[in-house]
Amino acid sequence: xxxxxxxxxxxxxxxxxxxxxxxxxxxxxxxxxxxxxxxxxxxxxxxxxxxxxxxxxxxxxxxxxxxxxxxxxxxxxxxxxxxxxxxxxxxxxxxxxxxxxxxxxxxxxxxxxxxxxxxxxxxxxxxxxxxxxxxxxxxxxxxxxxxxxxxxxxxxxxxxxxxxxxxxxxxxxxxxxxxxxxxxxxxxxxxxxxxxxxxxxxxxxxxxxxxxxxxxxxxxxxxxxxxxxxxxxxxxxxxxxxxxxxxxxxxxxxxxxxxxxxxxxxxxxxxxxxxxxxxxxxxxxxxxxxxxxxxxxxxxxxxxxxxxxxxxxxxxxxxxxxxxxxxxxxxxxxxxxxxxxxxxxxxxxxxxxxxxxxxxxxxxxxxxxxxxxxxxxxxxxxxxxxxxxxxxxx
Numbered sequence: 001x002x003x004x005x006x007x008x009x010x011x012x013x014x015x016x017x018x019x020x021x022x023x024x025x026x027x028x029x030x031x032x033x034x035x036x037x038x039x040x041x042x043x044x045x046x047x048x049x050x051x052x053x054x055x056x057x058x059x060x061x062x063x064x065x066x067x068x069x070x071x072x073x074x075x076x077x078x079x080x081x082x083x084x085x086x087x088x089x090x091x092x093x094x095x096x097x098x099x100x101x102x103x104x105x106x107x108x109x110x111x112x113x114x115x116x117x118x119x120x121x122x123x124x125x126x127x128x129x130x131x132x133x134x135x136x137x138x139x140x141x142x143x144x145x146x147x148x149x150x151x152x153x154x155x156x157x158x159x160x161x162x163x164x165x166x167x168x169x170x171x172x173x174x175x176x177x178x179x180x181x182x183x184x185x186x187x188x189x190x191x192x193x194x195x196x197x198x199x200x201x202x203x204x205x206x207x208x209x210x211x212x213x214x215x216x217x218x219x220x221x222x223x224x225x226x227x228x229x230x231x232x233x234x235x236x237x238x239x240x241x242x243x244x245x246x247x248x249x250x251x252x253x254x255x256x257x258x259x260x261x262x263x264x265x266x267x268x269x270x271x272x273x274x275x276x277x278x279x280x281x282x283x284x285x286x287x288x289x290x291x292x293x294x295x296x297x298x299x300x301x302x303x304x305x306x307x308x309x310x311x312x313x314x315x316x317x318x319x320x321x322x323x324x325x326x327x328x329x330x331x332x333x334x335x336x337x338x339x340x341x342x343x344x345x346x347x348x349x350x351x352x353x354x355x356x357x358x359x360x361x362x363x364x365x366x367x368x369x370x371x372x373x374x375x376x377x378x379x380x381x382x383x384x385x386x387x388x389x390x391x392x393x394x
Contacts, residue, residue: 003044003045003389004025004026004027004032004041004042004043004044004045005025005026005027005043005044005045005046005047005371005386005389005391006023006024006025006026006041006042006043006045006046006047007023007024007025007026007047007049007054007373007375008022008023008024008038008039008046008047008048008049009021009038009048009049009050009051010022010023010024010049010050010051010052010053010054010375011049011051011052011053011054012024012034012053012054012365013053013054013055013056013341013342013345013365014034014364014365014366015346015350015364015366017342018342019034019036021036021037021038022034022035022036022037022054023035023036023037023038023039023041024054024365024373025039025041025043026043026371026373026386026389027389028389029370029371029388029389029390030368030369030370030371030389031365031366031367031368031369031370031371031373032367033367034365034366034367045391047375047384049375049383052375052376052377052378052383053341053375053376053377053378054365054373054374054375055090055345055349055365055373055374055375055376056092056345056349056350056362056363056364056365056372056373056374057090057091057092057093057124057349057362057372057373057374057385057386057387058089058090058091058092058093058326058327058329058330058348058349058374059091059092059093059094059127059348059349059352059353059356059362059363060086060091060093060094060095060124060279060280060282060326060348060352061094061095061130061170061251061277061279061352061355061356062095062097062130062132062218062219062251062279062280062281063082063086063091063094063095063096063097063279063280063281063282063286064096064097064098064099064281064282064283064284064295064296064321065078065082065282065283065284065285065286066081066082066085066086066280066282066283066284066285066286066287066288066325067081067082067084067085067086067284067286067287067288068081068284068285068288069081069082069085069284070082070283070284070294070295070296070297070298070301071096071097071098071109071113072098072099072101072105072109072296072297072300072301073297073298074105074108074109074112074297074298074299075112076112076115076116076119079096079112079113079116079117079120079126080116080119080120080122080123082094082096082123083120083122083123083124083125083126084122084123084124084392085123085286085287086123086124086280086282086286086287086325086326087122087123087124087385087387087392087393088287088325088382088385088393089287089325089326089327089328089382090325090326090327090374090376090382090385091124091325091326091385092124092125092362092372092373092374092385092386092387093124093125093126093127093358093362093372093387094124094125094126094127095126095127095128095129095130095169095170095356096113096126096129096130097129097130097131097132097281098129098130098131098132098133099132099133099144099145099295099296099297099301100132100133100134100136100141100144100145100148100149101133101134101145101148101296101297101300102148102300103156105297105299105300106131106160107164109129110129110163110164110167113126113129113167114167121390122390122392123387123392124387124392125372125387125388127169127356127358128167128168128169128170128356129167129168129169130168130169130170130171130172131168131170131171131172132144132172132197132218133148133149133172133173133197133198134148134149134150135149135150135151135152135173135174135177135180135183136149136173136174136177136197136198136199136223137174137176137177137198137199137200137201139200140174140198140199140200140223140224140225141198141223142198142222142223142318142319142320143295143302143304143313143318143319143320143321144198144223145296145300145302151177151178151179152173152177152178152179152180152182152183153179154179154182154183154186157183157186158186161186161187161190161192162190165190165191165192168190168192169192169193169356170192170193170194170195170216170356171187171192171193171194171195172194172195172196172197172198172218173194173195173196173197173199174196174197174198174199174200174201175194175196175199175201175205175206175208175209175212175214176199176200176201176202176205180209181208181209181212184209184212184213184214185212185213187213188213193213193215193216193355193356193357194209194212194213194214194215194216195214195215195216195217195218196209196214196216196217196218196224196238196242197217197218197219197223197224198218198223198224199223199224199225199238200224200225200237201224201225201237201238201241202225202228202235202236202237202241203235203236203237203240203241203244206238206241206242206245207241207245210245210247210248215247215248215249216248216249216250216251216277216355217238217242217248217249217250217251218251219251219252219253219258219279219281220239220242220250220251220252220259220267221239221258221259221263222253222258222281222319224237224238224239225237225238225239226238226239226240227239227240242271243270243271246275247275248275249275249276249277249351249355250267250271250275250276250277251277251278251279251281252264252267252276252277252278252279252347253279253280253281253322253324254278254324254328254329254332254333254337255280255309255310255322255323255324255328255329255332256309256328256332256336257308257309257310257319257322258281258310258319258322260336261336261337264332264333264336264337264339265337265338268333268337268339273339273343273344273346273347273351274346274351275351276347276351277347277348277351277352277355278326278329278330278333278344278347278348279329280322280324280325280326280328280329281321281322281324282321282322282323282324282325283295283304283311283320283321283322283323285304285306285311285323286322286323286324286325287323287325288306288323290306290307290308291305291306292304292305292306293305293306293311295311295320295321302320304320304321306323309323310322310323311323326348327376327380327381327382329344329347329348330344330345330348330380331379331380333347334380349362349363349364350363350364351363370388370389371386371388371389372386372387372388373385373386374386375394382394
């Protein structure tokens with residue numbers, strides 16, 4: 001790609017400041033320059049940002065689907081549909097996430113991911129797979145299918161990592177399970193990030209897990225223990241542990257429903273803007289009308305209902321993933337949690353890039369980085385999405 005694109009007359013969000021009127025130059029899919037004022041760069045395509053915000057592209061660490069498709073559907077078109085759908089809302093990179101399932105479905109997902117990744121030119125980029133399960137606490141399974149939940153099996157995960165480890169970016173598990181520490185060390189040896197999820201752990205489990213590499217808490221508050229009593233004694237759960245361990249990163253489903261305003265404010269007050277990553281945890285209903293839907297693959301997924309801006313199990317006893325998009329996450333943090341816009345954007349750009357180890361290429365408007373850019377207005381409605389210098393929306 002040799003086309004040069006100039007974006008001017010925009011409010012540029014950098015990691016350090018807001019440039020009230022600036023210019024970005026894109027060349028060969030990379031950011032060539034970020035300057036104050038309207039710089040007269042020559043370019044084949046010129047975009048007038050019209051005073052809107054020009055931001056790094058949003059990075060979603062945890063997403064299952066969108067646009068009526070799910071990564072467990074078993075076909076390439078589903079992957080491409082999800083990527084295209086979320087790009088409309090400012091996502092330029094995402095981590096496709098699986099659900100606890102039969103091993104055949106998981107192995108099929110690996111094969112499809114490779115093919116889809118090669119064909120994905122008109123949507124958000126893939127940063128590697130996120131395996132959510134099957135090594136979870138049954139008591140914290142939420143909408144995860146109980147038929148497949150089990151303790152870590154070395155012969156199972158080692159074979160997966162040796163064969164497909166290059167495709168896996170992160171793997172979520174409950175660290176209190178037998179063998180979970182050895183599992184984490186094996187993940188790290190293959191360059192995979194261990195994360196805590198669907199767990200009944202107490203502080204003593206979590207601090208040990210953190211030392212073994214579980215440095216990220218998956219969807220904080222959802223599917224994890226809080227303070228509990230055991231024989232009259234109180235124990236801190238995963239939630240309190242994530243707050244106590246300053247260096248632990250936390251995911252936040254900031255749709256305003258999974259976590260209403262007081263929780264968003266509390267997390268921000270304790271963790272600050274540097275250790276929060278906003279995620280959609282979106283299922284296939286994201287970007288779709290409300291009504292009946294399916295969580296997971298079409299073949300073996302769970303029936304759910306989408307109402308009131310969230311997916312629920314049919315008996316309404318539990319949420320079943322969100323239908324959020326990344327623009328909605330920013331709006332929630334700004335409007336509900338009173339977080340400054342620049343800090344909210346950081347939680348969807350700089351932080352997830354660091355967590356996933358891609359901060360040298362992505363996450364900020366800086367010369368030499370990938371030209372992943374989103375332009376949005378004062379209402380945080382997306383006007384343009386650019387991925388690797390290619391305009392994919394707007």
